[in-house]
Amino acid sequence: MDLFQILSDIEKVDGEVYQRFDTRRQVFRHLSGMGKKVTAATLPGLLSTMFNKAYGQTAALSPIIIDTLNLALGLEYLEFYYYSQGVTSGLFSGNDLDAITIIRDDEQGHINALRMILGSNAIADPTAAAFDYTAGGKLAPFASAALYLGNAQAFVDTGMRAYKGGAANLINNKDILTAALNIHSVEARHSSHVRTMRRGGTGVAGADGGGPNDSLPKSWISLVDGGGPAPVVTAPVYNAGMPATTYPAESNVMQANVNVQTNGSGPAGIAITAAAASEAFDEPLDAATVKTIARNFRSATAPQYLFA
Amino acid sequence: MSHKVLSDQRPLETLVDQPLYSPIKRRSFFMYAGATAGATALVLAGCGKSDSSPGSIDVGSGDFGVLNYAYALEQLESAFYTRVLGGSYFTNLTAGTAEKQIFTDLALHEKIHVDFLRTAISSAGGTPIPTLSPDFSSIDFTSRTSVLGAAQSFEDLGVQAYNGAGRYINSVDYLILAGKIVSVEARHAALIRDLVAYNSFVGPVTGATVTSNAVIDPSTTSATARQEQSKLPSVVLATANTFLANGSKLTATSFG
Numbered sequence: 001m002d003l004f005q006i007l008s009d010i011e012k013v014d015g016e017v018y019q020r021f022d023t024r025r026q027v028f029r030h031l032s033g034m035g036k037k038v039t040a041a042t043l044p045g046l047l048s049t050m051f052n053k054a055y056g057q058t059a060a061l062s063p064i065i066i067d068t069l070n071l072a073l074g075l076e077y078l079e080f081y082y083y084s085q086g087v088t089s090g091l092f093s094g095n096d097l098d099a100i101t102i103i104r105d106d107e108q109g110h111i112n113a114l115r116m117i118l119g120s121n122a123i124a125d126p127t128a129a130a131f132d133y134t135a136g137g138k139l140a141p142f143a144s145a146a147l148y149l150g151n152a153q154a155f156v157d158t159g160m161r162a163y164k165g166g167a168a169n170l171i172n173n174k175d176i177l178t179a180a181l182n183i184h185s186v187e188a189r190h191s192s193h194v195r196t197m198r199r200g201g202t203g204v205a206g207a208d209g210g211g212p213n214d215s216l217p218k219s220w221i222s223l224v225d226g227g228g229p230a231p232v233v234t235a236p237v238y239n240a241g242m243p244a245t246t247y248p249a250e251s252n253v254m255q256a257n258v259n260v261q262t263n264g265s266g267p268a269g270i271a272i273t274a275a276a277a278s279e280a281f282d283e284p285l286d287a288a289t290v291k292t293i294a295r296n297f298r299s300a301t302a303p304q305y306l307f308a
Numbered sequence: 309m310s311h312k313v314l315s316d317q318r319p320l321e322t323l324v325d326q327p328l329y330s331p332i333k334r335r336s337f338f339m340y341a342g343a344t345a346g347a348t349a350l351v352l353a354g355c356g357k358s359d360s361s362p363g364s365i366d367v368g369s370g371d372f373g374v375l376n377y378a379y380a381l382e383q384l385e386s387a388f389y390t391r392v393l394g395g396s397y398f399t400n401l402t403a404g405t406a407e408k409q410i411f412t413d414l415a416l417h418e419k420i421h422v423d424f425l426r427t428a429i430s431s432a433g434g435t436p437i438p439t440l441s442p443d444f445s446s447i448d449f450t451s452r453t454s455v456l457g458a459a460q461s462f463e464d465l466g467v468q469a470y471n472g473a474g475r476y477i478n479s480v481d482y483l484i485l486a487g488k489i490v491s492v493e494a495r496h497a498a499l500i501r502d503l504v505a506y507n508s509f510v511g512p513v514t515g516a517t518v519t520s521n522a523v524i525d526p527s528t529t530s531a532t533a534r535q536e537q538s539k540l541p542s543v544v545l546a547t548a549n550t551f552l553a554n555g556s557k558l559t560a561t562s563f564g
Contacts, residue, residue, distance in 0.1 A: 099507055101516035109527070109534025116531055164487040167474075171483055174475035181471040182535035184487070186510055186524055188494030193502060193509040202503050205409040218413070219499040220492055256428050256485060264423030267386070267415040268393040279413065280420040282491035284484060 065173060066121045068166040071287055072180070073114045073123060074307055075159045078297060080107035081128040082141075082155060091145045096197060103152075103190050110183050117176055123305055130302040135233050138296075149198045150214075150229030156191040157221065157228070158237050158293050160184060161285035165247060188282070192219040198229075208275035220279045223251040233296060241289035253277040363555050365437050367541075369562035372434035374476050375425060377541055378486065380437055380558050381469055382422040384551055385462050387442045389415035392459075395449025407452075407503070414459070414496060421489060428485075441553040456504050463497035464523060465547055466490075471538035476563050494536075497523075510534075540564040 061069075083104035086092065092100055115122045133141045133151060141151040163184035170177040195217045199206055206218030210225035217225060221238065228234030241247030248254070253261045253274060261277035294307040367376040392398050393415050401408040429436045448454040470490035477483045498509035501523075507513050511523035518526040525532040541560035549557045 095507055098513070098516040099509075102507070102510060102513065102518065105516070105518075105528055106510060106524070106534040109525075109529070112529055113531060113533045113535065160491060164484065164491060167483055167487050168480040171477075171480055177483075178471065178475055178538060179532070179535060181474045181487070181490070182532070182538050185467050185471055185490055185494040185536045186534060188491050189498035189509045189523075192495040192498035193507075196499060196502055202499070202506065203406050205404060205406045220413070220417075220495045255424060255488070256431075256481070258424055258427050258431070260420050260424050263427055264419065267390045267419040270393075270412065270416065272416060272420060276413065276416040277420060280417040280424075280492055281488040282495075283488065 059173075061118070061121060061173075061176075064169045065176060066118065068169040068287070069114055069118050069176070069180075070121070070123045071162060071290065071307070072159070072166065072183070073111065073118065074126070075155075075162055075290075075294060076107050076110045076114065077126055078131055078294065079155050079159065080104060080111055081131055082133055082152065083107060085128070085133075085142070086148055086152075089142055089148070091142065091148055096145070099193060099197065103193075106186055106190065110186070113179060113183070117179065124303070126303055126306050130299055130306055131297055132299040133297060135296040138233050139230055146198070149194055150234075152194045153191065153198060153217070153229055154234040154237050156187055156194060158285070158290060160187045160191060161237070161241075161247075161283060162287070162290040163187065164282065164284035165241070165286050165290065167284070195219045208273065218279070221250045221282060222275045222279050224249055236289065236293050241284075241286040243286075246284070247286050247289065248283055250283050251278045252281070252283055255281055364557045364559045365440070366559045366561055367437060367563075371477060371479050371482050372429060372432075373560065373562050374473050374486075375429050375432075375434065375482065376437045377473055377558075377560055377563070378470065378489070379422065379425040379429060380440060381466055381544070381548060382418060382425055383440050384442055384548060385466060386415075386418040386422040387440075388444065388447075388458065388462055388551075389418050391444060391447075391449055392455055395455070397450055397452050397455050410499065410503075411455075417492060417496070440556040440558075442556070443551055443553045446550075456500060459500045460497070460504055461547075462551075463493060463500055465539075465544060466493045467497050467536060468539040469541070469544040471536055472540050472544065473563070474538075476541075 083100055086100045087097065087104055133139070139147070139151060141148050163180060167177065167180060167184075170180055195206075196202055196219050198217055199219075204216070206222070207216040209223040210217045210228075212226070214226045214229050214231075224235075224238040228237050238250045240249040251274070253259055259277075260280060261272050261274055264272075266272040266276075291307045298306055365380075367373050367380060389411065392411055398408070398411055401411075426436045444458075447458045467490055470486055470493065474483060474486060477486060501508040501511075505512070511518045511526070512520050518524060520526070521537055524534050524536055527533050541563040545558045545560055552558065
C-alpha cells in the first residue's frame with residue numbers, strides 16, 4: 001500500500017484538500033501526533049478522522065438513532081442505580097459483592113460512553129429517585145440476595161433484547177453500531193454471570209426451561225425460562241414482542257426460515273432438543289414492548305421522558 | 309503500482325466491499341468527504357488479492373463474505389467442542405454434573421450455529437467455504453485446564469469477531485441474525501471465564517477491579533468505556549489460523 005501515492009492522488013482530485021487542515025508535511029505530523037499506533041488496521045479510522053476535520057463535518061445523529069440510544073441509556077441508568085443500591089444494601093459480600101460492583105462500574109462506563117455519543121441529545125440523568133424496583137409493590141428485590149438477583153436477571157435480559165431490537169436502527173452509522181454491539185455483549189456476560197449466581201455457582205447444573213419456577217436457570221435462556229424469576233412481572237421479558245414474527249419468544253427455533261432443531265444432527269450422536277435449539281439464539285425485542293416492561297419500574301416521580 | 313479511485317455511482321455502503329474502478333469526479337469526492345467508507349476504500353486500494361497466501365481460503369466479500377467468516381469461526385468452535393466430547397476430561401465427568409451439562413450445551417449450540425450458517429448461505433444463493441481442517445495439536449483434551457483455556461480463547465475470540473464484523477453487514481436481516489448468535493457466544497464466554505477464574509466474566513479481575521483489557525476496556529470514562537474490545541477480521545484470523553491446518557488457513561481480504 002503506497003500511502004504517499006494515495007495522498008498525492010487525492011490532491012490531484014481536490015487541489016485544496018490539504019490547505020483545509022495542514023500543509024502536506026504537517027499531514028504526517030498530524031498522523032503521528034494522534035498518539036496512536038499507525039497500522040493497517042488503524043489507518044482507515046485515522047484518515048477518516050482527518051478528512052472529517054478537513055470538511056468540517058460532525059454528522060448530526062438521525063432521530064431514530066437518538067431514540068434508540070436514549071432507550072438504551074435509560075435502561076443503563078435503571079441498572080446502574082439498581083447495582084449502586086445493591087452494593088450498599090448489605091445483601092452481598094465477598095465474590096458476589098465484587099461481581100455486583102463490577103457490573104455497576106460497567107453500567108457507569110456504558111452511561112458515559114452513550115452520553116458521549118449522544119452529546120446534547122442525551123436524556124438527562126433521571127436519578128435514582130426515578131426508579132421503583134418493586135414494580136409498584138409486586139416485588140421485594142431488597143428482601144434477599146435471591147430476590148435481588150431475580151430482578152437483576154430480568155433487567156439485563158430486557159436490556160439485551162432491547163439492544164438486539166435496536167441494532168437495525170444503527171446500521172447506517174458503523175461506529176455507533178460497533179459501540180452498541182460492544183456494549184450488548186458485555187450485558188450478555190452480565191446475564192450469564194447473574195444466572196450463574198442464581199444457580200448457586202459454576203458447580204451447579206441448570207435445567208432445561210430454567211427448571212420449576214426458574215429455580216435453576218442456565219447461563220443461557222432455555223425455552224422461555226418458565227417466565228423468568230417472577231413470571232407475573234417478568235414473563236414479557238421472555239415472550240414475543242410486536243410483531244411476533246420479528247420479535248419471537250425466546251423459545252423460538254425458526255431462524256431465517258430454518259428450523260434449527262431439525263436442520264442438522266447433534267454433535268457426537270447427541271439429539272438436539274427444542275431447549276437446545278432455543279438456547280442457541282437470543283431474540284430481539286421491539287422498543288414498544290421494552291418500554292412497557294421498563295415502565296413497571298418507573299417511580300411516581302419519574303420524569304416524563306423516561307421510557308416514554 | 310496503479311492507483312484505484314472511488315466510483316461515484318454506488319451507495320456508500322457498498323464501497324467497502326467493492327474493488328475500485330472508475331475515475332473520481334471532483335464533485336463526488338466532496339459528497340463522500342468525511343465518510344469513513346470513502347477513506348477506507350482509498351486506503352484499501354493498495355491492498356490487492358495478491359496479499360492472500362497461496363493455498364489459503366478467502367471468506368469473500370459483501371454479506372456472503374461476512375456470513376462465511378462467521379461460518380468459518382463456527383466450524384472451528386464446533387469442531388473443538390465435538391472433540392471435547394470425545395476426550396477423557398469430558399467422558400470422565402459424572403452425568404448430571406455442571407461441567408458435563410455445560411460442555412454438552414456448548415457442543416450443541418455450536419453445532420446448531422455451524423449447520424445453520426451453512427444452510428443460510430446456500431439458501432440465500434451463496435457458496436459456503438469448504439469444510440476446514442482444524443489443528444488442535446496444542447490442546448490436551450484429557451486436561452480440564454487445557455480444555456477450559458482453549459474454550460475461553462475461542463469464545464472470547466468469537467465475540468470479538470462478531471462484534472468487529474457487524475460494520476461490514478449490509479442487510480438488516482443478517483445484522484439481526486449476527487446479534488442473536490453473538491449474544492449466546494458472550495454468555496458462553498462469560499461462563500467459561502467463570503469456570504477458569506470465578507468473577508472473570510468481563511475480564512481478568514482482582515477483587516472488583518478489572519485489571520486488563522483482555523475482554524473489555526477497564527476505563528469507565530473513555531469512548532470505549534467498559535465495552536468489548538472487538539477486533540477486525542484480519543486480527544481475528546491471525547489467531548484463528550493458529551488452530552487451522554495448512555490448506556485451511558483463512559483470509560478476509562475484502563474486510564479490515
